[in-house]
Amino acid sequence: MSVRNPVSQLTKRACTNSSIRCNARPLLSSRSMATVVPPVTQDSTSRRGPTAMVFMNMGGPSTTDEVGDFLSRLFADGDLIPLGRFQNYLGPLISKRRTPKIQKQYSAIGGGSPIRKWSEHQCSEMCKILDHISPETAPHKPYVAFRYAAPLTEDMYQRLFDDGFGKGRGGRAVAFTQYPQYSCSTTGSSLNELWKWRQRLETKRAGPDVDEAGAIQWSVIDRWPTHPGLVEAFAQNIEAKLASYPPERRDKVVILYSAHSLPMDVVNRGDPYPAEVAATVHAVQQRLGFKNPHRLVWQSQVGPKAWLGAQTSDTVENFVKRGQHDLLLVPIAFTSDHIETLYELDQEVIHEAQQLGSNGVTRADSLNGNPTFIQGLADLAKAHLDEGAVCSKQLGLRCPGCTSERCLESKKFFAQDQTLI
Ligand SMILES: C=CC1=C(C)c2cc3[nH]c(cc4nc(cc5[nH]c(cc1n2)c(C)c5CCC(=O)O)C(CCC(=O)O)=C4C)c(C)c3C=C
Ligand code: FES
Numbered sequence: 443m444s445v446r447n448p449v450s451q452l453t454k455r456a457c458t459n460s461s462i463r464c465n466a467r468p469l470l471s472s473r474s475m476a477t478v479v480p481p482v483t484q485d486s487t488s489r490r491g492p493t494a495m496v497f498m499n500m501g502g503p504s505t506t507d508e509v510g511d512f513l514s515r516l517f518a519d520g521d522l523i524p525l526g527r528f529q530n531y532l533g534p535l536i537s538k539r540r541t542p543k544i545q546k547q548y549s550a551i552g553g554g555s556p557i558r559k560w561s562e563h564q565c566s567e568m569c570k571i572l573d574h575i576s577p578e579t580a581p582h583k584p585y586v587a588f589r590y591a592a593p594l595t596e597d598m599y600q601r602l603f604d605d606g607f608g609k610g611r612g613g614r615a616v617a618f619t620q621y622p623q624y625s626c627s628t629t630g631s632s633l634n635e636l637w638k639w640r641q642r643l644e645t646k647r648a649g650p651d652v653d654e655a656g657a658i659q660w661s662v663i664d665r666w667p668t669h670p671g672l673v674e675a676f677a678q679n680i681e682a683k684l685a686s687y688p689p690e691r692r693d694k695v696v697i698l699y700s701a702h703s704l705p706m707d708v709v710n711r712g713d714p715y716p717a718e719v720a721a722t723v724h725a726v727q728q729r730l731g732f733k734n735p736h737r738l739v740w741q742s743q744v745g746p747k748a749w750l751g752a753q754t755s756d757t758v759e760n761f762v763k764r765g766q767h768d769l770l771l772v773p774i775a776f777t778s779d780h781i782e783t784l785y786e787l788d789q790e791v792i793h794e795a796q797q798l799g800s801n802g803v804t805r806a807d808s809l810n811g812n813p814t815f816i817q818g819l820a821d822l823a824k825a826h827l828d829e830g831a832v833c834s835k836q837l838g839l840r841c842p843g844c845t846s847e848r849c850l851e852s853k854k855f856f857a858q859d860q861t862l863i
């Protein structure tokens with residue numbers, strides 16, 4: 443279920459029953475009451491395009507020299523690591539102390555995170571497919587907005603303006619989270635950042651007299667934990683890895699779905715992420731016919747707080763010690779490789795299992811450039827564009843324990859006040 447986008451609804455209605463090419467434009471935005479007509483160099487065959495498709499994710503340092511800046515942005519983020527009034531003091535201190543250790547990890551995986559390469563590839567390939575399957579919203583223009591590394595949200599916004607969005611009558615942009623499962627510390631943080639820059643840049647451009655005329659019309663794909671394309675892509679990668687085990691051992695391999703953990707205070711605040719990760723795991727297991735036993739385990743705890751468990755590394759150690767040597771690790775909460783897969787799983791967890799005498803611990807490939815996955819992204823985006831939703835129903839519901847003004851204001855904007863609780 444999702445919250446309808448009044449803009450697309452108007453467009454859709456205007457276009458219904460028309461055999462001639464429909465140039466009808468959305469009429470009114472509930473947010474700005476400004477006329478909303480896509481601006482810029484419009485392709486002659488398109489009706490509602492161009493459409494900006496913005497992939498949001500955390501990002502990672504492309505080189506070891508970028509690790510310091512990456513960590514300092516990460517520890518400055520109160521939505522991810524809330525340090526209250528000590529944020530500006532403790533954040534830089536912790537990130538500086540942590541930099542050499544994390545630099546070594548990025549060196550060990552080839553000198554940087556591949557997330558930018560994969561995000562740009564996934565987004566531009568998805569846009570090419572969308573141009574075919576959704577000509578009425580074409581051309582689809584690919585953008586990436588990272589939370590802690592280049593290209594940052596403000597860089598993406600500048601590119602939008604350079605490409606003509608935000609001029610004339612605004613244009614349409616879709617903020618598409620690349621975290622399949624929603625957490626307030628990940629997608630929530632990216633949306634809060636997008637809302638912040640939107641306030642700063644678009645309001646300033648529009649000016650006090652013009653109000654919000656020219657504002658970009660944003661809609662959000664905020665979660666997709668059980669999308670069939672995602673589930674199918676995971677299942678195919680798991681089947682490919684299971685095929686590497688001898689047939690007599692294959693069905694006894696324990697599948698360990700591994701997701702980045704959350705601090706228990708975030709879980710107890712009512713964050714949706716653990717339930718949504720579990721939903722992905724169940725859907726993938728269902729697609730696989732429950733042929734193998736499985737568990738959902740949690741990795742990458744940072745700092746001294748209590749985090750959601752069982753921990754991936756402890757689980758592997760315990761199972762191997764109990765004689766269960768065949769374990770298939772599946773990174774289930776991230777769509778491309780990063781230090782958690784390439785370093786923590788491949789170089790730490792699997793190496794430790796080998797030290798304990800097991801050569802049966804393997805890892806399923808990350809989704810990266812998987813064509814099934816990219817087709818799934820396009821199908822999901824097309825459904826969103828067709829449906830004319832501004833976001834899912836879930837986005838308007840704040841965590842039961844949320845006390846953040848930032849969450850409230852950003853959700854008011856993205857959910858358009860419709861179901862905000
Ligand atoms: C769905 C994925 C992720 C969730 C949920 C998440 C929550 C979360 N993370 C931290 C702290 C850190 N995360 C760090 C790196 C990192 N985190 C994720 C994903 C999720 N984090 C990824 C993919 C990465 C690596 C990026 C890459 O390699 O490209 C780091 C930095 C590394 C380190 O210092 O260990 C920190 C710190 C918290 C506190 C948190 C939940 C509140
Ligand atoms: S922390 Fe979840 S909505 Fe604010």
Ligand SMILES: [Fe+2]
Pocket residue numbers: 702742
């Ligand atoms: Fe993290």
